[in-house]
Amino acid sequence: MPIIDALLNGLTLGGMYALVAMGLTLQYGVARIMNLSYGQFMIAAAFATFWLFTSFSISPLLGLLIVTPLAFGISWLIYRVLLTPLVKRAKDDNALEVDSILATFGLLFVIEGVVLVMFGGNYFNYAYIDRVFMIFGTPMAADRLIALGFAVLIGAGLYAFLYHTRSGTAVRAVAVSPVSSRLVGINVETAAALTFALGGGLVAASGVLVSMFLTFNASMGVIFTLKALIVIIMGGVGNLPGCLLAGLILGMTESMVATFVSPGLTLAATFALFLLILIFRPNGLFGRA
Amino acid sequence: MRVGANVIWVALGVAGLAACVAVPFYGSGYAMSMAINLLMFATLATAWAMFSGPSGYVSLATVAFFGIGAYTVAVLGEALPWPVVLACAALFCALSALLVGLATLRLRGVYFVIFTFGLAELMRQVIIWYEANIGGSVGRYVFLDITQSQIVWQLTALVAGVFLTGWLISRSRLGRALRMIGDDETVAQHCGVNTTLVKLVVFAISAAFIGLVGAIVAPRWTYIDPNIAFNPVLSFQVLIMALLGGANRLHGPILGVIPMVLLFEYLSANFPNHFSILLGLTFMAIVYLVPKGIVGLTAKLGAARRPKPMPSTAPATGEEAAR
Numbered sequence: 001m002p003i004i005d006a007l008l009n010g011l012t013l014g015g016m017y018a019l020v021a022m023g024l025t026l027q028y029g030v031a032r033i034m035n036l037s038y039g040q041f042m043i044a045a046a047f048a049t050f051w052l053f054t055s056f057s058i059s060p061l062l063g064l065l066i067v068t069p070l071a072f073g074i075s076w077l078i079y080r081v082l083l084t085p086l087v088k089r090a091k092d093d094n095a096l097e098v099d100s101i102l103a104t105f106g107l108l109f110v111i112e113g114v115v116l117v118m119f120g121g122n123y124f125n126y127a128y129i130d131r132v133f134m135i136f137g138t139p140m141a142a143d144r145l146i147a148l149g150f151a152v153l154i155g156a157g158l159y160a161f162l163y164h165t166r167s168g169t170a171v172r173a174v175a176v177s178p179v180s181s182r183l184v185g186i187n188v189e190t191a192a193a194l195t196f197a198l199g200g201g202l203v204a205a206s207g208v209l210v211s212m213f214l215t216f217n218a219s220m221g222v223i224f225t226l227k228a229l230i231v232i233i234m235g236g237v238g239n240l241p242g243c244l245l246a247g248l249i250l251g252m253t254e255s256m257v258a259t260f261v262s263p264g265l266t267l268a269a270t271f272a273l274f275l276l277i278l279i280f281r282p283n284g285l286f287g288r289a
Numbered sequence: 290m291r292v293g294a295n296v297i298w299v300a301l302g303v304a305g306l307a308a309c310v311a312v313p314f315y316g317s318g319y320a321m322s323m324a325i326n327l328l329m330f331a332t333l334a335t336a337w338a339m340f341s342g343p344s345g346y347v348s349l350a351t352v353a354f355f356g357i358g359a360y361t362v363a364v365l366g367e368a369l370p371w372p373v374v375l376a377c378a379a380l381f382c383a384l385s386a387l388l389v390g391l392a393t394l395r396l397r398g399v400y401f402v403i404f405t406f407g408l409a410e411l412m413r414q415v416i417i418w419y420e421a422n423i424g425g426s427v428g429r430y431v432f433l434d435i436t437q438s439q440i441v442w443q444l445t446a447l448v449a450g451v452f453l454t455g456w457l458i459s460r461s462r463l464g465r466a467l468r469m470i471g472d473d474e475t476v477a478q479h480c481g482v483n484t485t486l487v488k489l490v491v492f493a494i495s496a497a498f499i500g501l502v503g504a505i506v507a508p509r510w511t512y513i514d515p516n517i518a519f520n521p522v523l524s525f526q527v528l529i530m531a532l533l534g535g536a537n538r539l540h541g542p543i544l545g546v547i548p549m550v551l552l553f554e555y556l557s558a559n560f561p562n563h564f565s566i567l568l569g570l571t572f573m574a575i576v577y578l579v580p581k582g583i584v585g586l587t588a589k590l591g592a593a594r595r596p597k598p599m600p601s602t603a604p605a606t607g608e609e610a611a612r
Binding site for chain 2: 034036082085086089094097098099101102103105106107108109110111112113114116117222223225226229230233262264265267268271274275278279282
């Protein structure tokens with residue numbers, strides 16, 4: 001049945017968008033960096049996984065354990081080396097926002113260029129587990145389900161960290177007010193750097209998981225950044241449950257449009273959704289008007 | 290002192306325009322294509338900075354308007370007289386800018402950035418979808434009786450137009466209001482400035498100029514498809530040039546255009562595969578090293594050469610004092 005097909009597809013797609021957006025909501029909500037090169041990190045991770053799998057036959061799930069910590073480290077370095085000077089010279093939040101938009105826009109072209117030089121502009125995919133399950137009479141690829149399972153695990157882990165540990169509470173405090181956080185003895189610079197790195201680790205993890213079932217190419221990063229941005233605005237910046245719900249809404253919308261209207265119009269549907277949010281709930285689904 | 294500097298700038302500008310008009314008579318084919326590139330980017334960067342410079346709202350949608358202009362020519366070029374086609378291109382771009390602006394410019398700057406960030410990709414995909422499902426082909430041919438020389442002259446006129454418009458705006462209430470928004474939007478609102486309207490009007494004017502550039506250079510291609518017309522690298526190039534020159538002054542962007550067009554020429558000829566990496570690195574260097582552009586740099590040097598004012602009246606240190 002096409003409707004069940006579309007629903008299941010929307011569910012996995014939505015879960016994926018929620019996972020992708022979680023890292024960005026941390027980077028933007030806590031570290032106050034509007035990272036336009038976000039999607040390129042994800043695509044780079046997908047290519048790294050592809051390379052590990054095809055050249056060294058390291059399974060993507062093992063790749064997850066290699067790529068994620070690596071991305072965490074690289075993101076930490078990027079924050080420390082590239083973004084800290086911008087944070088220091090910014091007079092206010094607005095200036096930092098403009099500066100970080102510009103700097104990461106440059107980074108976007110650098111990362112995309114590196115991936116293009118290494119892998120070329122073709123579409124890539126690989127077959128990890130070639131099994132298909134039947135759910136409600138609809139075929140469903142096993143690796144898609146595994147990816148979704150891991151996405152749920154990672155999301156739950158992040159939630160537990162943010163809401164049930166001391167450091168997580170500090171991170172949330174910085175998100176609410178960097179100035180007051182300093183007053184209660186939180187080292188805002190360290191917290192921001194670690195949160196930015198955590199966001200980088202998350203986006204790499206989602207890149208690894210997405211590479212298991214999606215055909216990807218070097219120039220797809222922009223679309224993922226855009227969708228992640230729309231999801232975090234819909235869900236409210238820094239709001240994880242909101243992120244999940246918004247991701248699911250976006251995934252469902254796209255899946256429905258692709259099934260019943262035309263696959264070529266999914267981005268138009270995304271923008272339509274974004275427009276509705278901007279017009280009716282500019283502070284997010286749960287935000288106060 | 291200021292008047293003298295302005296006279297020099299105007300004289301330089303007129304000399305530059307005269308040189309551009311003369312290129313088709315004396316220049317080689319290569320000089321023509323360089324002239325077209327320079328004029329095209331000069332108009333684009335100045336038009337971009339007209340809105341984004343004073344307001345501080347970074348628009349990443351340059352290529353979206355450029356592509357709309359080019360597509361207007363591809364669709365209407367043979368059906369209507371050329372001036373009408375150009376008018377349509379400007380009109381379509383201004384209308385799209387109004388739509389985008391109505392949705393986003395009432396709100397915080399980020400929404401605007403995000404929307405414009407995706408706009409070119411949206412246009413690209415929607416046109417591909419339309420051409421594949423309804424139009425029946427991916428690309429379109431542009432067979433028009435417009436020579437390279439005519440393109441050069443039209444662009445020269447356009448660059449003069451964009452400077453004149455920019456100058457008029459910067460001296461009008463509109464321009465002052467826009468600069469005030471860039472400094473502090475809340476204050477501007479409290480002073481009775483209709484901030485949304487001001488942003489909308491200037492954004493639409495800037496978009497119309499960008500669309501005109503796309504329309505004027507479209508006949509050069511003879512064949513266009515959405516991937517050519519909406520290539521995101523163009524938005525990026527324009528942004529680099531405007532920021533290198535300095536987006537806060539009318540003559541700023543053009544100072545960035547000249548070195549950057551030469552650099553792009555050199556890079557794309559010698560490092561075609563690493564173009565985007567080098568472009569990104571150049572851009573980051575500019576953001577870090579010359580955040581206020583060449584204009585800001587020369588102003589700083591000029592201030593250093595002049596005798597220092599007394600500390601009590603030194604506005605230059607206000608920035609440090611504010612911390």
